[in-house]
Amino acid sequence: MLHTFNVNNMYLVLDVESGALHSVDKMAYDIIKADNEGKSPYDLPYEKSDIDEVLKEINELKEMGALDTPMPDMPDISESDGIIKAMCLHIAHDCNLRCKYCFAETGEYRGGRMLMSEEVGKASLDFLVKHSGNRHNLEVDLFGGEPLVNFDVVKAIVDYGRELEKKHNKNINFTITTNGVALDDEKIDYINREMYNVVISIDGRREVHDMLRKTPNGKGSFDIIVPNAKKLIERRGDKEYYIRGTFTSKNLDFVNDVKELEGLGFERISIEPVVLPDEDELALRTEHLERIFAEYESLTNYLSEKRRNGKHIVFFHFMLDMGHGPCLKKRIKGCGAGVEYVAVTPQGDIYPCHQFVGETDYRMGSVVTGELNRDIQNNFARCNILTKEECKECWAKYFCSGGCAANAYKYNGSIYKPHKVTCELLKKRTECGAALYAESRTEE
Amino acid sequence: MKHIKVIQKPCINNSKESGCGECQASCQSACKTSCTVANQTCKKEEK
Ligand code: SF4
Numbered sequence A: 001m002l003h004t005f006n007v008n009n010m011y012l013v014l015d016v017e018s019g020a021l022h023s024v025d026k027m028a029y030d031i032i033k034a035d036n037e038g039k040s041p042y043d044l045p046y047e048k049s050d051i052d053e054v055l056k057e058i059n060e061l062k063e064m065g066a067l068d069t070p071m072p073d074m075p076d077i078s079e080s081d082g083i084i085k086a087m088c089l090h091i092a093h094d095c096n097l098r099c100k101y102c103f104a105e106t107g108e109y110r111g112g113r114m115l116m117s118e119e120v121g122k123a124s125l126d127f128l129v130k131h132s133g134n135r136h137n138l139e140v141d142l143f144g145g146e147p148l149v150n151f152d153v154v155k156a157i158v159d160y161g162r163e164l165e166k167k168h169n170k171n172i173n174f175t176i177t178t179n180g181v182a183l184d185d186e187k188i189d190y191i192n193r194e195m196y197n198v199v200i201s202i203d204g205r206r207e208v209h210d211m212l213r214k215t216p217n218g219k220g221s222f223d224i225i226v227p228n229a230k231k232l233i234e235r236r237g238d239k240e241y242y243i244r245g246t247f248t249s250k251n252l253d254f255v256n257d258v259k260e261l262e263g264l265g266f267e268r269i270s271i272e273p274v275v276l277p278d279e280d281e282l283a284l285r286t287e288h289l290e291r292i293f294a295e296y297e298s299l300t301n302y303l304s305e306k307r308r309n310g311k312h313i314v315f316f317h318f319m320l321d322m323g324h325g326p327c328l329k330k331r332i333k334g335c336g337a338g339v340e341y342v343a344v345t346p347q348g349d350i351y352p353c354h355q356f357v358g359e360t361d362y363r364m365g366s367v368v369t370g371e372l373n374r375d376i377q378n379n380f381a382r383c384n385i386l387t388k389e390e391c392k393e394c395w396a397k398y399f400c401s402g403g404c405a406a407n408a409y410k411y412n413g414s415i416y417k418p419h420k421v422t423c424e425l426l427k428k429r430t431e432c433g434a435a436l437y438a439e440s441r442t443e444e
Numbered sequence B: 001m002k003h004i005k006v007i008q009k010p011c012i013n014n015s016k017e018s019g020c021g022e023c024q025a026s027c028q029s030a031c032k033t034s035c036t037v038a039n040q041t042c043k044k045e046e047k
């Protein structure tokens, strides 16, 4: 399978099954495209000798195994080995903001406001270590609602994790996802010392952020959060972080939000499509796609210009280091939700991931009682790019890895049916990421 | 080659023997809503 695409006048050809990427001139692009669509290249308005020259190069690539390659042999992943290595702890089903697009319903997740106790937190880590088999690197994301409203429990969990690391020879990478409202000096220093990664939510421009990320009394939160986030990042050294925003139908010009965040001094940025049902006025729908594609292209342009001027801005969804990507097994399996990644509620209930929390059909166990539904684990393991109809034929399958199961379930009622708009966005971002990669490689 | 430049050599088949599982779970790194697996790096190579 081949995918031909063009981003900002860069012509690229991806050989899907091998992952090889080629940058081509316009003529070669037209010829490869025609050939791929079963049309004769000789019908194109080029000289026969030129066409022959290109076809010769195409053949060379085929002989090298870098074009039109067959599907690789697939590792068997039809059953989960039962190992769980990553956990999302819902430290608080409560929040000190009332954001309008919150998938957690401002913290409640359909279950009412509640904080995780120290006991449940510790039981979660015990459960994780117990199910982690021979994995050395484990991950625990301290999530919510808003985890900082239950900060003493955060600290108790991390302390306990450090004990378990020594006892069981594991490495636990703690990460925290916060809205930044409650950050103070003590919490900032703690997070910078203990957290492998920190994700702080800011949507970008003040008016965009304040329109949706409001305090309980209806005021904007930009002026509270930005100084806190700046302080944290200034003191963070070169440890990982992301400033994470959401774009909705109200800010399709989100390149301006990236620019705003960059202007505030942030260099690791993620601005992501909102997940909301089509009826919602903020939702992203098919009719927005063209506009968003143009915006992604303009962002590609902007980032590449920055890079040429010596400033490296990381945009999470464009990061694509093709030569050092994950192994085939991971590319097939995808996010690992319900298989090697699970979420735990304040009560200790286990769900396939943070976005399934509250979908009681998907409750898969409890860290308190220790039960784990292996059938659900296997169902998720079996749902992958080799079994999903749309994904099998998709050129982006090894980059996307089958998309977000929660998304599929929420929009289409089945984890097997990817959400079309999400797929289109993913594909466009992959093209943009590949173009940026090609450009940086060409300059090297 | 005059018209085609290889930017990235085949990189998917090569890695099929691994699957050690030490790499980061995708949704833990930033997004929490829309995973992209391809931007995760391989832990084995990092070492
Ligand atoms: S873009 Fe959609 S169809 Fe393609 S692999 Fe991802 S989820 Fe599957």
Ligand code: SF4
Pocket (backbone or CB within 6 Å): A335, A336, A337, A341, A352, A353, A354, A355, A403, A404, A405, A406, A407, B027, B032, B033, B034, B035
């Ligand atoms: S199902 Fe979706 S939200 Fe859940 S871990 Fe996977 S990509 Fe993330």
